[in-house]
Amino acid sequence: MSGHHATPPGTPEVTRLLAEWVVTLKGADIPAEVRREGLRTFVNWVGCAVGGARHETVDAALKAVMPLSGPRHATVLGRPERLDMLKAALVNGITSHVLDYDDTHLKTIIHPAGPVASALLALAETRPMTGADFLTALIVGVEVECRIGNAVYPHHYDRGWHITGTAGVFGAAAAVGKAIGLSRQQMQWAFGLAASQSAGLREMFGTMTKSFHPGKSAENGLLAALLAEAGFDSSERAIEAPRGFACVMSDKQDWNEILGDLGTRWEAGLNSYKPFACGxxxxxxxxxxxxxxxxxxxxxxxxxxxxxxxxxxxxxxxxxxxxxxxxxxxxxxxxxxxxxxxxxxxxxxxxxxxxxxxxxxxxxxxxxxxxxxxxxxxxxxxxxxxxxxxxxxxxxxHRAIGSRDVPLTDAQIDTKFRNQAALVIGEEAAEALLARCWKTADLRDVADVARQSVALLEAAQ
Amino acid sequence: MSGHHATPPGTPEVTRLLAEWVVTLKGADIPAEVRREGLRTFVNWVGCAVGGARHETVDAALKAVMPLSGPRHATVLGRPERLDMLKAALVNGITSHVLDYDDTHLKTIIHPAGPVASALLALAETRPMTGADFLTALIVGVEVECRIGNAVYPHHYDRGWHITGTAGVFGAAAAVGKAIGLSRQQMQWAFGLAASQSAGLREMFGTMTKSFHPGKSAENGLLAALLAEAGFDSSERAIEAPRGFACVMSDKQDWNEILGDLGTRWEAGLNSYKPFACGxxxxxxxxxxxxxxxxxxxxxxxxxxxxxxxxxxxxxxxxxxxxxxxxxxxxxxxxxxxxxxxxxxxxxxxxxxxxxxxxxxxxxxxxxxxxxxxxxxxxxxxxxxxxxxxxxxxxxxHRAIGSRDVPLTDAQIDTKFRNQAALVIGEEAAEALLARCWKTADLRDVADVARQSVALLEAAQ
CATH class of the missing domain: 3.30.1330.120 (2-methylcitrate dehydratase PrpD)
Incomplete structure (x- = not known):
């Protein structure tokens, strides 16, 4: 607008360049080891979403939102209820975080999958996509939220922001935007709409509202991408502008953390999985x-x-x-x-x-x-x-289990998955779901994973 | 939690005391002149919501959210579409602000009615309430958002927050919480859930996302109250805690602006109405x-x-x-x-x-x-x-028209209402709607106002 809030000279066009990267990236551009970590991220997330599905926090959320749901096209993982995609994103984001047992990007303490996978899988039940495309979008979303988190961490977190909520909404918008094929400009708008919904306070730790944050950022990021698709415009420099996300919500802004080595340095390859159900x-x-x-x-x-x-x-x-x-x-x-x-x-x-x-x-x-x-x-x-x-x-x-130096093996992820999911959907269903999850890259329709999570519940109805 | 983020000694229990005030206040406790200003606030808001109903911003929002709507119990004022109450709150919040023609609390530049009235009227179409109870809840909501705004203004605004969004979500939560009869503790939770959804950046000014802010804060405040009603808990000191709203989102916190003279000093009595359709x-x-x-x-x-x-x-x-x-x-x-x-x-x-x-x-x-x-x-x-x-x-x-010193007369509010509403629903319907609005205090069912705004549209279908 006026010179008073012009972007300082030398500030790169962060939002435009990041949006450009998101929309042009191809699945084949992602290194095999990063794709593998993306798959582990998804497997771990499904186990957590099912594992947390019966928590009282989820019951309370469903009590409020069920009567207001739109077309019930999306699964609440591990539960008989179905919801419209926005509300399913909200609730699956809650379930997958409510046991504090999910995943962690250790540099920022972001729990990456909750906001991103919850939005993307709920979308996939209405707009079919292959497992391979799903993983590409998931990895893109995780990469975006972790890079944006890096750019403002630690000041942003120290100030009191729950970074899983505040950065997660960008990840959800990026993943959904990638999946539905937004143009570069629409992706910039989606980032603007995400920035204007970026929220979540650490004060809520210890209450149900903590797990509300990944849920709401999933819902809000999904909404951001859908609005942008419909032509709802926004700032095209929402991340870097003087009154944009990074400057308003942090005193630290390291643009190189967002733009540096895009496509060669992969934050999504650094995800870790909690061996214990707490911070x-x-x-x-x-x-x-x-x-x-x-x-x-x-x-x-x-x-x-x-x-x-x-x-x-x-x-x-x-x-x-x-x-x-x-x-x-x-x-x-x-x-x-x-x-x-x-x-x-x-x-x-x-x-x-x-x-x-x-x-x-x-x-x-x-x-x-x-x-x-x-x-x-x-x-x-x-x-x-x-x-x-x-x-x-x-x-x-020296380094705890679950850290980058002592990562959980695939077998340990399996055990964690089985132990929590079996309590909710039974051993047989948990085993079948786990097997399906590991095959995500080969699925013609990734929504099979969501449906599989409730297959026995539905059969019992 | 630990001593590190204990509330500083001497900090009043802002959230608890404000919640207590909201849930115990009676309509008769509100002075007549404040009730009158509340009525003017509502009349002006309805005119703006109808006036903005055909804007391209609203078309874009509806394109994205219509397919995801739940039970279509709530009216989009001045349009044939109906939505579930959450989405109606979102869209009416957009329509009423999109022409930049709404109301202003001049101390904070908050546009008070958008977040509060949009949430409350959408609710009223499912949970019937009298016009008198509606006005009480509306005034309570406006009072809460303006007091919270005062507590952090100007630092909060200068930092880059669009205060209509960030403070508005508390107003919507308060109004809805009052209307549905939350307990004091539930009202505290609703404020916690509002704090964790408080968002909106000034960077979006000049784009569609500016009017998205009052809409989203209406939807989010409504959701906060509904979740609290369902037993979804939250911090009970979300406003004043060191990692709560005021400390994280502002360097200024004046608790007396929130708690001082509650029930005698009325910010809701200071609302003003824009004579011109811009900032x-x-x-x-x-x-x-x-x-x-x-x-x-x-x-x-x-x-x-x-x-x-x-x-x-x-x-x-x-x-x-x-x-x-x-x-x-x-x-x-x-x-x-x-x-x-x-x-x-x-x-x-x-x-x-x-x-x-x-x-x-x-x-x-x-x-x-x-x-x-x-x-x-x-x-x-x-x-x-x-x-x-x-x-x-x-x-x-010396003082512009529309300022507190030169307020719009009722007749000028009428003219403003007629001029914008007639363009959307025709002169006859606008006149009938205006007459109904002024009678709000006597309505047995305030949802009549929402229905009246589309009466001729529906008759034409």
């Missing part, structure tokens, strides 16, 4: 405590006190001393460590209302202390155990 | 130019050049020198002044693609200059005209 920052502590339990066996009963030396973010995010609910337990490194020591558990079963208030868990939890050490790597922890007889044990975890 | 900041210039035109008549052809001395915000927001579309014309004080001088026009007809590119308008526009003067009041302007013969004329507007 990634507690994973080293759980990993270390499980290792200690494996080593000392029954002597866990003789522990007098435990001291954790952790990265500062651990206490900042999960410093809750007295969690009262399962959900709050996810925000307590003390509960998580106690549960890993006493039960060896870090799965969704470790974060129920019942377990969080078990006397023996509470008793040990209250004897665990933690110190933040800025020199401690985010994927590391040092655990000092003092037994009642005065003897001590130290365990240092 | 409020250009209104003094248009008013002054219309006055000059009335004084000099045909001598407008002899103008050599014009100089405007304005508040700095005028050039910041509307400094566009060469608008190419009607929409861009709204962001050009130069076009607006030229059109007021040559045609005496400031209505929607002044901001069409055709008028913006008329040679005689462009010719005069290019001979208008403007200077920002920090000492100039926002509702003032000084206009210096130099004629070809060297003679000069100065006009100082």
């Amino acid at each position: 990634i920052v507690i994973h080293p502590a759980i990993d270390g405590c499980q290792q200690i339990r494996a080593e000392i066996g029954d002597r866990v009963q003789d522990i007098a006190r435990v001291h954790l030396t952790t990265h500062p973010l651990v206490l900042e995010l999960t410093g809750k001393r007295t969690p009262r609910t399962g959900l709050e337990g996810k925000f307590s490194v003390f509960h998580s460590a106690a549960c890993a020591l006493l039960r060896g558990d870090g799965a969704p079963t470790a974060f129920t209302d019942e377990v969080v208030t078990l006397p023996e868990i509470v008793d040990l939890r209250d004897r665990i202390e933690a110190t933040a050490d800025p020199a401690c790597h985010e994927a590391s922890v040092t655990i000092d155990v003092t037994f009642r007889d005065g003897s001590t044990l130290r365990r240092h975890v | 409020i900041v250009i209104h003094p210039a248009i008013d002054g130019c219309q006055q000059i035109r009335a004084e000099i008549g045909d001598r407008v052809q002899d103008i050599a050049r014009v100089h405007l001395t304005t508040h700095p915000l005028v050039l910041e927001l509307t400094g566009k020198r060469t608008p190419r579309t009607g929409l861009e014309g709204k962001f050009s004080v130069f076009h607006s002044a030229a059109c007021a001088l040559l045609r005496g026009d400031g209505a929607p007809t002044a901001f069409t693609d055709e008028v913006v590119t008329l040679p005689e308008i462009v010719d005069l526009r290019d001979r208008i200059e403007a200077t920002a003067d920090p000492a100039c009041h926002e509702a003032s302007v000084t206009i210096d005209v130099t004629f070809r013969d060297g003679s000069t004329l100065r006009r100082h507007v």
Whole structure:
């Protein structure tokens, strides 16, 4: 508009160039190892969406939105209900995140699949696409949200934004825009509409609204692309403008994180999968405590006190001393460590209302202390155990399981998938769904995955 | 969670106290003059919603969302299409703002009715309520959004947030929450869900996405209240927490603006109505130019050049020198002044693609200059005209029409309503609708207003 809010000289045309890349990229341009990581991303996401499908958070969301649903063309994974694609994107984004068991782009703590896959699969049930095209769009969406996240992280996150919501909406818009064949200009508009819906506050951690964020960013990103397709215009420089996303929502803007090495450096190839059903920052502590339990066996009963030396973010995010609910337990490194020591558990079963208030868990939890050490790597922890007889044990975890250095194997992803999905749809259906997911690249219609997730439920109706 | 993001000592429980006020207030607690302003707010909003109903922005939005609509219980004012209440809230929020002709809370430049009335009337078509209860909820919603806006203005706006979107979502949540009888705790959750959907960037000004903001905040606020009603929980201190709305989205937080004199100081009584179909900041210039035109008549052809001395915000927001579309014309004080001088026009007809590119308008526009003067009041302007013969004329507007000092009379609101609504639904229907609107307080079912806006359209089908 006026000179007052002109883009500073030297600012690249971030939105235009990113949109150009999204719409021109071909599936064959994506390296095989990145496509493989995209497939692992999808398999892990389906398991989480089914695994979380019966959570009370999902029941509450469905109670509100079911009566307002449009044509019920899209599946709520693992549930009998069907919804219009916008609402299915919302609900599947909630289910896949609600157990805090999904995936993580470790540089930004974005959980990439929730916003992107929820939007894209809901779309695919109305606008058929092959599994190969689906994976291309999924990878593009993940790449876009992680690059945009990188550009503003850490200031944006430190300010209080839940980056999975705020960056995720761009990923969903990019994936859907790619899938429906938006022009470059329409893709710029979709980014503008995404920017104007970018939201989600970290204040909501510990409440149902946390998992609302990936859901709403999926719905909003899908809507952004559909509006742009219909000719609804927007700013064409929504990411880089002085009053655009990056400048308003962060004091840091590193455009090279968005545009640098596009097509050669792949953030989508760096996705990781949670081995434990809670925030990634507690994973080293759980990993270390499980290792200690494996080593000392029954002597866990003789522990007098435990001291954790952790990265500062651990206490900042999960410093809750007295969690009262399962959900709050996810925000307590003390509960998580106690549960890993006493039960060896870090799965969704470790974060129920019942377990969080078990006397023996509470008793040990209250004897665990933690110190933040800025020199401690985010994927590391040092655990000092003092037994009642005065003897001590130290365990240092250099890199926790699930980190980039110790990624989950395909077999571990399978186990995680089976364990959570079988609780919701049964072992047989979980096994069949898992097999179908791994074959995504060969599917003529990727919506088969959504339908398969409820095949036995429907047969039972 | 941890001490790191505890609320600073002395911070009041803003969210809880505001929610308590919303749910306990009775209609009779609202002073008569505030109720009257609430009625004027509603009448003006209906006129704008109908007036904007045929805009291409609305066509594009409907093209995208119509196929996804749920049960079509809610009216798109002034159009034959019907939508589910969430989508109707979205679209009516767009229509009522798209001509930039709606209402303004001058302290914050919030356009209060769009987010609140769009959500509330769409709800009322499914959950019947009297006109009196509707007005109570409307006034509560406007009060909440303006108070929250006051608490963070101007920093929040200066940062780049479109405050009608970001604060409007709280107003919509409050109004709907009041109407459906949320408990205090549910109202706190609704504010939490509103905070996590608070969005909208000023970068979008001049594009369709600007009017998307009041629409989306209406839809999102409605959804927030419906989710809270269904038991979907959230932070209970979303407004004041260190990672809540006010701290994340503004460097200024004045809690007294939210809690001070609740029930005695009424921001909802300060609403104003635009006499011209563009941003409020250009209104003094248009008013002054219309006055000059009335004084000099045909001598407008002899103008050599014009100089405007304005508040700095005028050039910041509307400094566009060469608008190419009607929409861009709204962001050009130069076009607006030229059109007021040559045609005496400031209505929607002044901001069409055709008028913006008329040679005689462009010719005069290019001979208008403007200077920002920090000492100039926002509702003032000084206009210096130099004629070809060297003679000069100065006009100082102390307070523009539509400002709090020179409010639109009821009769002027009527004229504005008739002029825009008649173009869409015809004179007879516009007259009947206007009469119904003024009787809102006596309606047994306020949804009659929505139905009346399309009565002749439906009769014609």
